[in-house]
Amino acid sequence: MSSWEDELREHFPGYLLPASARRALSREAAERFLSRLGHRADLLDLLLAASALSPLADEVRAFARELPLIARELASRTEIQRVDARGSIRGRIDVPGTLRKRASGALDSVTSRVRERRFDLPENVLLVATAERLAGLLARLEQSGAISKGTKQSWAKGFTEDAEAIRHALNSTRLRRVTRAPVLAVHEQAARAARQPVYRRALRLHEAMKRMDTSDAAAIARLVAEGALAPMDAATRFELAVLIRLGRRIEDALRARGVAVELHRALIERGRAEVFNFAAGGAHLRVFYNQVCFDHLGPRDRGVLHYFGNDGRFRPDLTIELVRDAKRIRAVVIEVKLSDKRDYLERGYHEALLYRAEYDRDLTGWPKAILVVSSAAIHGAPRREDEVIAVDWASWVPDTVLDGLLDGFSAPLVAHGATPGG
Structure with a gap:
C-alpha cells in the first residue's frame, strides 16, 4: 500500500481534472480550481510569481541591494x-x-x-516599474503562505526585507521623480543599452514577471501540476489524497461490476459544486469537497446563529450524495484527520458524531458518517451497527464501506447481511 503522499503525487491534479484540461487549462479554470481547493483567489498569480522568480532569486537580492545605489547617481536629462x-x-x-x-x-x-x-529617461521608467511590481510580489510570496515553509527557508528567504528596501528606495530617493508609465519596447531597448548593470538586471526581472501574464493554457496546466501542492499544508494534502482515493475506488468498483458509468470531473466547471459526478441511468453519485450540501440548518447551526449571531455553516470535509431522478436518496459525510495522536483522532470521531446529529435528516443508509485518519490508530474494522465509523488510510476504502456508499446505485459488492470487514 502506497503512502498517501505517494498517491497524491501520482494522481494530483490529473485525477481531479477533466481529460481535456490536464494538458491545457485556461486561466479562469485554473483560478477556479485552486480557489475551490480552499485557497485564496489570487493563488494562481502567486504560483506564477514563484515560478517566474525562483530561478532568479539571487538576481532579486542583488537588485534590492543595487537600487538605492543607482538612485544616488540616477541618469537624468x-x-x-x-x-x-x-x-x-x-x-x-x-x-x-x-x-x-x-x-x-x-x-x-x-x-x-x-x-x-x-529623471524620466526610458531606462529609468523600466527600472521603477520593475521595482514597484517586484516589491509587491516579494512581500506577498513570503507573507501569504503561497509557498511552502521549506521554500521560505531557501530561495525566498529574506524577500520581505528585500521588498522593504526596494519600497524605501522608491519613496525616499530620486526614483520618486521618475514618471510611472506602462513599460513599452522603447523602455526595454533603453535598459538593454544602458551602461550600468542594474538596468539590465531590471530588464531580466521585468521579462520574467511579464511571463506571469500568460494566458497560454498549456503553460498554466504545467504550472498548476507542478506547483499547486506547494502552498498546501499537510492536513489539506491528506484531505485531497482521501478524496482522490475515494473517487478512484468508486470508479474501479463500478467498472468492475460492468456498470456503464460516466465520470464527470466538475471542479473547474462554473456553477458546479461537486468534485465528481458518477452518472448511470437516472442515478448520480456526487462527491463534494469542503462544501455545505444541505439546505436546512441543524441544531448546531441554529444554536450558533441564535446565540452568537454567526451564520457560518458546519462543513464536512467530504460529502457523498446519491441522487435518483433528481431526488436525494441519501448522503454520507466524511471527516478527515492527519495525526498520530490518539486524543486528537478521538476528537475527530466526536466531530463525525456531531455531523451525524447535525444532518440527521439527510443521512440515511450505512454508514452515515466516516472518520478517515492517516495513522494506523484504528484497531477495529467497521461494524454495521455503528452509524459512525472510523477507517485508517491503509484500508481506505474498505469493500464493506464501498458497498454501503454504492447501495442503491448499482448491485452491491457483498450481501447486505454479510459481516463487514476491512
Missing part, C-alpha cells in the same frame, strides 16, 4: 522651459520672448528660461 510670469522671474530672462509678450499687450509679463532636471 535637462530641459529648458519657457515660463511666463507677472512680477517675478525664474531662471534667466528671455529678452526676445519678453518683448514679444509686451508687444502683444501683456505689459507686465516677463518671459524667462528655466532649467529643469528630469
